[in-house]
Amino acid sequence: MDRYKGKVIVVTGAGGGIGRASAIRFASEGGSVLAVDFQGEALSKTLKIVRDAGGDIHGVQSDVGDAEQVQHYLEECVSVFGGVDVLFNNAGIVGGIGPLELLDEATFDELFRVNVKSVWLGMRFAKPIIAERGGGAIINTASAAGLTATPTLMGYGASKHAVVGMTKTAAVEMASMGIRVNCICPGIVSTQMIQTIENKSVSLGLVSSADQYQQAYSDRTPLKRYVEASEVAALVAFLGSDEGGMITGETSVIDGGFLQS
């Protein structure tokens, strides 16, 4: 498939599970990918995988919650690839796990810096650059946790509700420029982030093992398993492409039916 031939896509959190799978997907469909992550080693691994497969990718090590660094990675994208057509605002952290009174203030602030402010900064600074190309698409990573209660994950859930809200407003504000803005709401995806949640849940005594956590979630999910990162990447690639051309302001759930159960 050549849906992204001639297109430039920025992927943040590109060293992580969903970001890496998406960088691979965009590049495999002919796109030029600007990969952003603050972890150098993880970022390098993504660059190597994509290049070894013959893909076009350039990496920038940046903190997505810092305005200057966001401007820098976008400037770098324009300088290396000539512009931006699609922004996948995906980097995120899970923060603390536990009842709300145990969530400390520093963790709460960091969750909003990395999960919320970064999404606004990315949209803010990418808007004129994407508009210069005559339009394009932005996809923000929210979560199923942005649509429902998330006991033991209050800060994370609140940050993802904010991403859903920002997506709707940005979609309306940017429609006249031909920029579509959507968010994705994955259920549990097999990545490093979920391993962190599983392990913390064990240490808090909420479950006896990571396997038990996975089993309980899978049992409750109509399709009976975690989502694969490559399945999320396929959704993101659809939303960013012309095939998703009449979709904007939408929250696309990919959770095996979990929210309906």
Ligand SMILES: NC(=O)c1ccc[n+]([C@@H]2O[C@H](COP(=O)([O-])OP(=O)(O)OC[C@H]3O[C@@H](n4cnc5c(N)ncnc54)[C@H](O)[C@@H]3O)[C@@H](O)[C@H]2O)c1
């Ligand atoms: N894994 C899940 O079950 C799940 C479910 C729903 C939503 N999400 C969301 O998907 C997104 C990707 O998560 P993932 O599952 O791939 O997790 P992950 O931990 O594998 O990847 C997250 C990546 O973001 C990067 N990152 C974190 N803070 C950053 C910062 N300040 N600047 C730059 N990069 C930063 C990390 O280095 C990491 O490579 C996140 O926004 C997460 O909240 C994940």
